[in-house]
Amino acid sequence: MKIIGPDALVFGVPNFLECCTFLKDYGLKETLLDETQAIYSALDGTSVHLFHEDSSLLPSALKSGSFLRKQVYGVQEAYDLELIEAEISKDRVVKKNIDGSIEFNDDSGFALKFQITQRVTLNLPHEKVNSPGATPQRKPNELGLNKVINVAPRTLSHIVLFVPNGEQASKFYCNRLGFRTTDILEGVGPFLRPSANDDHHSLFLIQTPEHMQGIEHFAFHLAGPTEVMLAGTRFLEAGYTPFWGPGRHNFGSNWFWYFNSPLGCHIEYDADMDKHDDSWMPRSVPFSAEASQRFLFKYAEKWAPGADH
Structure with a gap:
């Protein structure tokens, strides 16, 4: 099963227009907007879909009331959909759509859809670093930062879910859908990646009480740490409230x-994630602030020497 990763997230929200504005300000491109739904896309076509919470086009909401209604995963080819359908139909109903995509619920009750991926291949410049002792990545007179940098999310990176039974949820994705565990935060849950994606994780499962079930956050990859700083600063100065970082x-x-965010969860900018192959041995460490982050900054308004005199 060559599952690539999340193609889209589908939300049913009570504050439709507020969410539309939020996702545009975050940096996603508005690729569809009408009275019933909206789509906001990254550069590779991965996206967030918005519907009014009472839309008949949505799956039923979780008992917790989470605004997340469906996760859409992309696969490499039609054969992968056949493999997934054959496996999952062993113990539950699998809906097959006219376009060949399939839908079902996972063991936690989350609605899933699998389709031939709609991602487009990107060929964009990377963030270049000049490091002493190494060959410079930027040529003489090539600036590392200038005013024409256009920061935009490149691809939907990962999803973090609150699940009522972490062990059961992990077994479903690993044993039934071929995900691999990369690391484990003990007492919290595992980081998982699908077989056709070498990012450290596309999914992180957090054990929580049933009434909290839903999505904790989702993230889009940017080009590098400089873009994370630029996008986050732009977003904060537009009036949005930071949560962490x-x-x-x-x-x-x-x-x-x-x-x-107004989507009932947090949203993240991220960049420069580790890559892993099947030879990687998962680490397992007790959860703590030290385990969660290597370092953490606090935003401050721009300052210049003498400006406070």
Whole structure:
């Protein structure tokens, strides 16, 4: 099963227009907007879909009332959909759509959809670093930072879910869908990646009481740590409230900056995540602040020498 990762997240929200504005300000492109729904897309086509909470096009909400209604995963080809359908139909109903995509609920009750991925391949410049003792990545007179940098989310990175039974949820994704465990925060849950994605994680499962079930946050990858700082600063100065960061995680090594959102969860900018193959041996450490982040910054308004005199 060559599952690539999340293609889209589908939300049913009571505050439709507020969420539309939020996702545009976050940096996603508005690719659809009408009276019933909206789509906000990253550069590779991965996206967030918004519906009014009472839309008949949505799956039923979880008992917890989470605004997340569906997770859409992309696979490489039609054969992968056939493999998933054959496996999951052993113990539950699998809905097959006209376009060949399939839908079902996981063991925790989350609605899932699998489709041939709609991601497009990106060919964009990376963030270049000049490091003493190493060959410079930027040529003479090539600036590392200038005013024409256009910061935009490149791809939907990962989803973090609150689940009532972490062990059961992990077994479903690993044993039934071929996900692999990369690391474990003891007392919290595992980081997982699908087989056709070498990012440290596309899914992180957090054990919580049933009434909290839902989505804790989702993240889009940016080009690098500089873009995380630029995007986060832009977002904060637009009036949005930071939740955590900026900083850098231990597991995954990704830079992060989280914000509160009107989608009933947090949203993250991230960049520079570790890559893993099947030879990687998962680490397991007790949860703590030290285990969660290597370092953490606090935003301050721009300052210049003498400005406070």
